[in-house]
Amino acid sequence: MPPECEEVEIRGMLERNECPVDRAAVNKSPKLPALCGRRAMVSKFWCHEIGRRWRQAGKQEPPQARVLTEPKCQTHVATWYLFYRWIIFLVWTSFVICSVFEFGSYKPLFQYEKWPIYLTNWDMLLGFTQALIGGILVSKRWRLQKISDFDPCGLKLEFTERLYWFLYVVTTNLAIGVTMCYWFAVYNPEIHQLDPLNIMMHVCNSVLMLVDFVVTSIPFRLRNFWWCLSIAVFYVIFTAIYYVAGGLDKHGLHYIYKIIDWKRPARTLLVCAGGCTFVTVLHCVTCTLTDVRDRVYRKIAGKLGKPAQTNATNDKPLPEKQAEVV
Template sequence: MVSKLWCQEIGHRWRQVAKQEPPQARVLSEPKCQSYVAIWYLYYRWIIFLVWAAFVICSVFEFGSYKPLMQYEKWPIYLTNWDIALGFTQALIGGILVSKRWRLQKISGFDPCNLKLESTERLYWFLYVVTTNMAIGVTVCYWLTVYNPAIHQVDPLNIMMHVCNTVLMLIDLLVTNIPFRLRNFWWCLSIVMFYVIFSVIYYLAGGLDKYGYHYIYKILDWKKPLRTSLVCIGGFTFVTVLHCITCLLANIRDRIYRKTIEKINKPVQIKMNDKPLPEKPTEVV
């Protein structure tokens, strides 16, 4: 009986989540702390883009690596680089949207509430959520399951690809006003599933990694299909849980900003029951 009621409650909450309306387009182009685009935020968004561009350049040409292998053709096969490419793309679109908003708000009578959630805005929202989840997921999975001191160097490039990406997205998550919703868990999950399919095709085609092994990652060695399938199922579960965690972080962010704004805007209330101090009688000399 208790289990039945519990399942009904979960179903009720999930239906409520599913009925959420799409976000206003304005939230995708303004910071969390302001309802308009200030000059600092315009600079900030393009700085974020330049950082992602630096990530791409360094990863492709292996700048910062102690032992560069110079196998540029292998760059697209790694999930880390998929995350870098997605991060670069979302940062570029974000910079364009904020620049557009910056120009529009200079027009007399401009109302940001009239902005429409078109395909570009929806793509940016999708890429931002996916990049945030993947950045954290790549960092956790790399250091727990992929990193091997015998072949991997803890060099500046490795730190950049598997630490700085997560730090960058977490900082950006606190600054932006982009919503995270539980029902969108399948966004990142679909990218990971697509990567798994790619890894199978790459294996069947005889593809090798940068070190000459017949797999991309050792944990995705399809010579052991049962074990690798279980790893993939665990990965899908991890990505889903990770999305829930990022939604929680976004919710905490929203609560903190909301309470801060309420505290700042709260008018000073004068207690009506406070009695005025009695006037000191004037002494007549």
């Protein structure tokens, strides 16, 4: 844009009060309107770009149901993947059992009725549920593959598949978020024990989901950020209700987590707002990692001369290999 045109545009924006700058200061300092104008133009550009990408995301069709039940490295469900999915379920089951009965704790408190109040245990329950549904769906897909004319692209994205997709995305982000928040904001060596149970609940949960994230084909969409955000908001509401009802934590304190102490509502609201923002940013990071994962697998498939897996509904059907019969 020519300098004179830019100056006219800047002064036009100033006249429409789009830039809160004193007119006298503008006339005395020619650099000020130029700086303000450039910032306004940059802001408009980013708003336009974000809006464009958001509209494109809204036009995205749902993924094919087959990508929820097959590994990233293959376009069919082999026997090893069937066993893998049920092993993941057994690991999550062991997590839940150990957390409920405090197996692996150096100083168990045996307050089983307090188990449901902690966000970490919500993550455990979500992980257990998604692993169970995943195992069932993969087992169903593995049986269907034995039919000679079975077409994986004909699978429908019904309620169970959508629920599994929702739970998997939420569990992945929540597991990573719980681990980071616990070690940076909650852990207190004077209260919490660095024992096998603590490591299992606040380290192994994230490691398990990251490993599974690399293996599976489940997509993460930027537009679905509200899935994780809804769980975070729901937990915040739960902590407020629990406080009003006079609930105590395992140590007899009138809060669940010290950083969410409703006796200090202003600070707690700021912490909750920061937590919701963190969950949203974490989902964006996970979506970026999903793109990286898909590109790496496509590059490897190209070098090996194999068909690359895609998630769109309008893609051509991929060749289906019959599952191994045990």
